[in-house]
Amino acid sequence: MSVKLARADRRAAWLFMAPMIVAMLVVAVWPLARTFYFSFTDAYLDDPTNFSLVGIDNFLEVLDDHTWWIAVRNTLVFTAISVAIETALGLAIALLINQAIPGRGLVRAAILVPWAIPVVVATKIWEWMLNDQFGVLNQMLIALGLVDHGIAWTASGTLIMGVVIFIDVWMTTPFMVLLILAGLQMIPGEIMEAAEVDGIPAWKRFWSITLPLLKPAIGVAVLFRVLDALRMFDLAYVLAASSEQVMTVSIYARNRLISFQELGIGSAASTWVFLLVAFIAILVIGVLRLDRAAGEAA
Amino acid sequence: MASVELKSVSKSYGGNTVIRGVDLAIRDGEFVVFVGPSGCGKSTLLRLIAGLIPVSDGEIAIGGEAVTDVPASKRGIAFVFQSYALYPHMTVARNIGFALETLGLRRDAIGAKVAEVAKLLKVDHLLARRPRELSGGQRQRVAIGRALVRKPEVFLFDEPLSNLDSDLRMEMRIEIAKLHDDIGTTMIYVTHDQAEAMTLADRIVVLNHGVIEQVGTPQELYHTPKSRFVAGFVGSPRMNFAPVTATGGAPDWSLAGPGGLALAVSVSGNRSSPATIGVRPEALSLVAPEAGRLSGMLERVEDLGHEHFAYVRVAPETVFVVRVPVRPTIARDTRVGLAFRDEDLFLFDEGGLRLDHAASHERAAAASIEERAA
Numbered sequence: 245m246s247v248k249l250a251r252a253d254r255r256a257a258w259l260f261m262a263p264m265i266v267a268m269l270v271v272a273v274w275p276l277a278r279t280f281y282f283s284f285t286d287a288y289l290d291d292p293t294n295f296s297l298v299g300i301d302n303f304l305e306v307l308d309d310h311t312w313w314i315a316v317r318n319t320l321v322f323t324a325i326s327v328a329i330e331t332a333l334g335l336a337i338a339l340l341i342n343q344a345i346p347g348r349g350l351v352r353a354a355i356l357v358p359w360a361i362p363v364v365v366a367t368k369i370w371e372w373m374l375n376d377q378f379g380v381l382n383q384m385l386i387a388l389g390l391v392d393h394g395i396a397w398t399a400s401g402t403l404i405m406g407v408v409i410f411i412d413v414w415m416t417t418p419f420m421v422l423l424i425l426a427g428l429q430m431i432p433g434e435i436m437e438a439a440e441v442d443g444i445p446a447w448k449r450f451w452s453i454t455l456p457l458l459k460p461a462i463g464v465a466v467l468f469r470v471l472d473a474l475r476m477f478d479l480a481y482v483l484a485a486s487s488e489q490v491m492t493v494s495i496y497a498r499n500r501l502i503s504f505q506e507l508g509i510g511s512a513a514s515t516w517v518f519l520l521v522a523f524i525a526i527l528v529i530g531v532l533r534l535d536r537a538a539g540e541a542a
Numbered sequence: 543m544a545s546v547e548l549k550s551v552s553k554s555y556g557g558n559t560v561i562r563g564v565d566l567a568i569r570d571g572e573f574v575v576f577v578g579p580s581g582c583g584k585s586t587l588l589r590l591i592a593g594l595i596p597v598s599d600g601e602i603a604i605g606g607e608a609v610t611d612v613p614a615s616k617r618g619i620a621f622v623f624q625s626y627a628l629y630p631h632m633t634v635a636r637n638i639g640f641a642l643e644t645l646g647l648r649r650d651a652i653g654a655k656v657a658e659v660a661k662l663l664k665v666d667h668l669l670a671r672r673p674r675e676l677s678g679g680q681r682q683r684v685a686i687g688r689a690l691v692r693k694p695e696v697f698l699f700d701e702p703l704s705n706l707d708s709d710l711r712m713e714m715r716i717e718i719a720k721l722h723d724d725i726g727t728t729m730i731y732v733t734h735d736q737a738e739a740m741t742l743a744d745r746i747v748v749l750n751h752g753v754i755e756q757v758g759t760p761q762e763l764y765h766t767p768k769s770r771f772v773a774g775f776v777g778s779p780r781m782n783f784a785p786v787t788a789t790g791g792a793p794d795w796s797l798a799g800p801g802g803l804a805l806a807v808s809v810s811g812n813r814s815s816p817a818t819i820g821v822r823p824e825a826l827s828l829v830a831p832e833a834g835r836l837s838g839m840l841e842r843v844e845d846l847g848h849e850h851f852a853y854v855r856v857a858p859e860t861v862f863v864v865r866v867p868v869r870p871t872i873a874r875d876t877r878v879g880l881a882f883r884d885e886d887l888f889l890f891d892e893g894g895l896r897l898d899h900a901a902s903h904e905r906a907a908a909a910s911i912e913e914r915a916a
């Protein structure tokens with residue numbers, strides 16, 4: 245290719261990318277840079293123009309805060325358990341609706357409903373169903389004679405984390421199903437037929453063929469869900485506001501920033517959240533070999 | 543080693559019948575090829591034999607045993623797929639040996655069998671590779687190896703060569719023929735390529751719209767096709783056809799057709815009148831316009847080096863292809879005559895069935911002598 249043509253190509257490429265670059269600068273780079281900058285200051289939200297640089301004091305103060313570590317533990321517990329259940333459940337349901345069962349189309353559409361409902365709405369619905377006095381769930385349990393008085397699902401310390409995980413599983417399993425189903429449908433039917441002719445038993449077909457070929461799809465789904473779960477805010481906040489029992493790192497950062505008006509410390513907490521998510525994302529990509537898995541499936 | 547028998551086998555999906563009452567007996571050790579245009583049901587028939595799809599009606603027996611309700615894995619068959627269907631995440635060695643793992647064989651026993659098959663198919667230097675690191679031909683060999691290692695009673699091939707380029711296709715065709723000679727296992731092979739069918743088959747099964755049009759040796763199909771469909775399918779380039787009008791009465795007819803065609807034929811055995819004539823490109827020769835049985839304009843000549851195909855328009859909508867051994871010196875858009883011998887003429891009635899005529903017996907007799915000699 246001539247030098248002139250190559251230069252024209254490059255210019256066109258930059259031209260096409262320019263809107264995206266501008267958008268990224270405005271909505272991602274600028275706020276991130278601002279947050280990062282404020283995390284080194286003692287600014288307050290009521291007057292963000294008046295501040296002085298304090299070095300890494302804010303970062304240390306967050307690490308020194310007992311509540312921060314509770315939030316970290318809550319976030320990790322929530323992420324690990326909810327993503328594990330969603331993956332297992334998603335795989336099972338995807339395998340089921342990948343079979344040519346009657347009414348498959350309807351099932352596929354129906355299964356998406358929980359995912360289509362806004363988080364706040366879904367949480368409010370569940371909160372009502374779980375209400376200790378008026379909730380339909382307790383009514384059923386009492387009617388069945390399993391308990392003699394309503395359980396306060398969202399008030400008890402250990403139960404509420406279970407409830408948060410349960411609602412998250414209910415809402416986001418469809419997402420897992422969808423991604424894993426897409427992966428399942430990428431597996432050529434003739435490979436399964438070949439295994440059938442070869443006399444490979446069903447469990448071995450699943451373990452030695454389906455699962456390895458699904459690994460990239462499951463990996464991507466798990467990565468998406470882990471990132472999503474690590475920065476979870478809305479579900480726990482709607483259900484329990486700032487209760488320490490289910491406080492996530494995002495809620496912690498929001499409290500420091502908004503409730504306590506501490507722009508500097510809030511920004512430092514946000515930066516810690518960012519670093520935590522980035523670190524775990526890299527870990528997940530490394531463990532699941534997602535960078536290589538892409539070529540594996542071809 | 544086993545025979546395969548189909549008794550009025552049918553398959554329908556909903557109201558759509560794709561295989562209609564197929565009866566077929568394949569002898570032990572025979573190489574049978576299913577051919578037909580796409581959508582004729584040849585792959586479906588193969589899958590029914592394999593047990594990958596259940597029959598709607600009828601019975602299948604392999605080696606004399608009824609297998610209609612037996613799952614694919616217990617039928618003693620091996621299947622080679624068009625897409626090869628290799629396990630993409632396994633090495634070549636594991637692909638070949640995977641079926642043996644479930645048989646409870648020891649690791650070194652599996653290794654020995656895999657090595658033996660790999661050597662036979664000349665893939666022994668590729669055992670550590672993954673399928674995506676192989677060429678199409680190598681993948682096909684591995685797929686055959688995977689089938690071979692299980693020592694099946696019947697080999698089933700579903701268009702195994704159609705994803706290969708033409709050189710490789712020819713090479714693999716010869717290897718499959720050699721494999722059949724060596725191991726002598728019954729093989730059923732599906733293809734849409736009539737050249738593959740002609741060169742590989744002991745017997746060819748021609749399918750059309752889910753029914754068997756004709757079963758016969760390649761020579762039988764070439765020399766005595768039962769119908770216009772078979773005549774048009776076997777041979778390359780395909781047989782030339784032209785509509786004719788018949789006057790007179792059985793058994794003697796006068797035929798008039800395009801390009802000044804005028805023939806007197808004596809049809810035997812059947813009282814229906816000829817509606818179409820057929821002549822193969824290799825039976826035609828280019829002559830002077832008045833010396834031929836019919837004439838037309840020479841439109842173009844395809845030069846393949848060792849042979850040439852002349853396209854002669856004998857009527858506004860009818861072009862005859864003529865195979866000529868040396869490049870004709872005639873200029874384009876010149877009127878030429880086409881000559882053929884009486885015994886090379888095929889006659890078909892309105893329904894497409896072939897009619898015997900006085901001279902066609904000579905051809906059939908010559909063909910059977912030729913076949914016996916072979």
